Amino acid sequence: MRPLGSVQASQSHPDGEWNVRTITGAGATKAYRCPGCEQEIRPGLAHIVAWRADRHDGDEFRRHWHTPCWNNRSRWRPR
Numbered sequence: 720m721r722p723l724g725s726v727q728a729s730q731s732h733p734d735g736e737w738n739v740r741t742i743t744g745a746g747a748t749k750a751y752r753c754p755g756c757e758q759e760i761r762p763g764l765a766h767i768v769a770w771r772a773d774r775h776d777g778d779e780f781r782r783h784w785h786t787p788c789w790n791n792r793s794r795w796r797p798r
Contacts (some may be wrong), residue, residue, distance in 0.1 A: 729772060733793065736772035741765070742783075755788030 727740040744765045751760045760766050760783055767789040770781040784792075 737769050738772050739789070740768040741786075742768060751783035753785045753788050754782050755784055755792055758785070760785060 727738060730737045730739050742765060744763050747760070747764055747766060748762055750762055751766070752758070753760050753766075765786065767784045767786050768781050769784060769789060774780045
């Protein structure tokens, strides 16, 4: 079930196909850690939830990203 205040789409990137859900500020009710910048995404902040399109094994592979971090992730270097 999709959370209230969200829109889901598919995106193609050089690193594969992704399911991407945009979470509105009203729909963001918990804090998460962004894998891009490793900073907190606070409740009430609109953000992205993304997971590989070929993964169908539950929520454990979904990651919450700050929208700018997701949009610029190809620029990040592995840590």
